Amino acid sequence: DAGVTQSPTHLIKTRGQQVTLRCSPKSGHDTVSWYQQALGQGPQFIFQYYEEEERQRGNFPDRFSGHQFPNYSSELNVNALLLGDSALYLCASSFLVTRAYSYNEQFFGPGTRLTVL
Amino acid sequence: GQQVMQIPQYQHVQEGEDFTTYCNSSTTLSNIQWYKQRPGGHPVFLIQLVKSGEVKKQKRLTFQFGEAKKNSSLHITATQTTDVGTYFCAASNFGNEKLTFGTGTRLTIIP
Numbered sequence: 001d002a003g004v005t006q007s008p009t010h011l012i013k014t015r016g017q018q019v020t021l022r023c024s025p026k027s028g029h030d031t032v033s034w035y036q037q038a039l040g041q042g043p044q045f046i047f048q049y050y051e052e053e054e055r056q057r058g059n060f061p062d063r064f065s066g067h068q069f070p071n072y073s074s075e076l077n078v079n080a081l082l083l084g085d086s087a088l089y090l091c092a093s094s095f096l097v098t099r100a101y102s103y104n105e106q107f108f109g110p111g112t113r114l115t116v117l
Numbered sequence: 118g119q120q121v122m123q124i125p126q127y128q129h130v131q132e133g134e135d136f137t138t139y140c141n142s143s144t145t146l147s148n149i150q151w152y153k154q155r156p157g158g159h160p161v162f163l164i165q166l167v168k169s170g171e172v173k174k175q176k177r178l179t180f181q182f183g184e185a186k187k188n189s190s191l192h193i194t195a196t197q198t199t200d201v202g203t204y205f206c207a208a209s210n211f212g213n214e215k216l217t218f219g220t221g222t223r224l225t226i227i228p
Contacts, residue, residue, distance in 0.1 A: 035218075042219055042220055048215060058215070106216065
């Protein structure tokens with residue numbers, strides 16, 4: 001059973017460029033969340049996708065957008081890259097919580113290390 | 118928005134010594150999760166605490182959730198070199214998978 005996979009593992013871009021990162025969730029999971037982790041910091045929630053729609057969003061500008069496909073895989077797009085976008089981008093998958101007072105464990109992928117020069 | 122603070126930021130211990138990291142929130146938490154991230158790796162789920170005053174153990178690791186559900190702790194007994202990494206607490210609300218991560222405690226072991 002494959003876990004969460006992400007591609008590419010590393011990426012180098014220059015300021016102003018655009019980037020697309022990809023994530024395949026753990027088998028059976030239907031919800032994908034994206035996090036940004038700057039060096040030495042904890043992961044910061046970007047947004048979450050379920051049924052091909054953005055369900056929740058963190059405090060990130062509109063330059064950050066995403067998509068979820070019918071097979072539950074997801075993409076994260078970042079436009080007009082800034083130096084400050086350099087970080088590890090993590091994808092996490094889970095089942096959608098449908099019952100009150102319940103929570104489902106999230107499984108993280110290995111991440112994509114983005115460097116903006 | 119919800120903020121979760123962790124102390125200490127760094128901890129260096131001799132192998133065999135104990136280690137504790139603390140997680141604090143200004144608001145009541147629905148649940149708290151703990152993750153371990155090895156250097157160069159990604160966060161790996163350790164445990165989830167839901168009930169007030171809950172205590173859970175995993176071998177040498179003991180996790181506690183405060184009575185007021187505003188704080189939590191992770192205690193490792195007799196640390197080993199395999200315990201090296203950064204330990205994060207993460208808070209979420211029921212029915213909401215968004216995780217708010219703490220600032221993390223980076224543990225290094227002196228052999």
